[in-house]
Amino acid sequence: QMHYQPIIDLSTSEVVGFEALMRWKHPERGWVPPDVFIPLAEQSTLILELGAFAMHESVTTACTWEPQGDQTKAPYVTVNLSAHQFQDPDLVPMIERELQQSGLDPERLLLEVTETVALLDITETMNVMEHLNRLKIGIALDDFGTGYSSLSYLAALNPRIIKIDQSFVRPKHDLDRSNTLLEAIVTLGNKLDMIVLAEGIETPEQLGHLHNLHCDLGQGFLWSPAVPSGEALSMLGESKHPTAD
Ligand code: G
Ligand code: G
Numbered sequence: 001q002m003h004y005q006p007i008i009d010l011s012t013s014e015v016v017g018f019e020a021l022m023r024w025k026h027p028e029r030g031w032v033p034p035d036v037f038i039p040l041a042e043q044s045t046l047i048l049e050l051g052a053f054a055m056h057e058s059v060t061t062a063c064t065w066e067p068q069g070d071q072t073k074a075p076y077v078t079v080n081l082s083a084h085q086f087q088d089p090d091l092v093p094m095i096e097r098e099l100q101q102s103g104l105d106p107e108r109l110l111l112e113v114t115e116t117v118a119l120l121d122i123t124e125t126m127n128v129m130e131h132l133n134r135l136k137i138g139i140a141l142d143d144f145g146t147g148y149s150s151l152s153y154l155a156a157l158n159p160r161i162i163k164i165d166q167s168f169v170r171p172k173h174d175l176d177r178s179n180t181l182l183e184a185i186v187t188l189g190n191k192l193d194m195i196v197l198a199e200g201i202e203t204p205e206q207l208g209h210l211h212n213l214h215c216d217l218g219q220g221f222l223w224s225p226a227v228p229s230g231e232a233l234s235m236l237g238e239s240k241h242p243t244a245d
């Protein structure tokens with residue numbers, strides 16, 4: 001199943017998108033988390049089938065979402081891609097087919113890739129990026145700050161969103177230094193005209209701090225974990241999300 005975690009605009013506290021996250025309900029073991037089954041699926045072509053399933057479910061579900069407040073566009077959906085998917089020659093055609101069948105506005109789809117995946121084969125990545133740009137599909141750079149954070153490649157990849165890893169948002173040690181890094185990453189993203197999203201926000205204090213740093217978007221248990229599509233849809237009707245003020 002695909003579940004959806006809301007992405008919140010820290011200034012308006014509106015839901016601007018959802019990250020699609022896969023869950024496997026095993027008949028005996030119950031819910032198996034993706035960090036257990038995705039790496040296994042990656043050892044075979046099963047990951048391509050799961051990836052196609054995730055894309056189909058996500059774009060179909062996103063078609064049911066309506067614009068919020070003064071928004072001109074309905075919330076977008078971000079779909080995680082694994083390394084093998086990114087290297088699959090059928091990736092772009094598969095996405096094009098799904099967009100065509102569903103009728104989803106391509107600007108409402110973003111692909112989440114980690115820097116590590118994007119840098120595996122930079123020539124191939126730039127080739128895929130060119131196709132995605134032409135289709136107006138955006139990239140959200142996942143787990144930013146935990147890979148090599150190659151700054152020249154960051155500029156070349158030009159993601160629409162950079163997602164700051166949770167380890168900077170909820171530092172376990174070296175609080176001062178983590179905060180300095182957090183501030184530097186937000187500034188870097190802002191200056192490069194990228195939308196900066198902080199992951200794993202759990203407390204109003206973390207929210208207030210990130211808002212003060214001019215971080216654009218947030219995601220985390222403070223608002224909601226990933227929920228089934230029906231719950232995501234009803235979340236859109238509500239406007240009582242925690243705000244930074
Ligand atoms: O929500 P969380 O525990 O559920 O997700 C754990 C990890 O699994 C995340 O790093 C996320 O990128 C990955 N993941 C979740 N859903 C998908 C998916 O549909 N495809 C891929 N490739 N990875 C996913
Ligand atoms: O690696 P990726 O960023 O795609 O995966 C996000 C992971 O983080 C998922 O497992 C998701 O369930 C988890 N997550 C999302 N929000 C929070 C949060 O506020 N706190 C914690 N501890 N985990 C979170």
Ligand code: MN
Nearest residue numbers: 019080112142
């Ligand atoms: Mn992700």
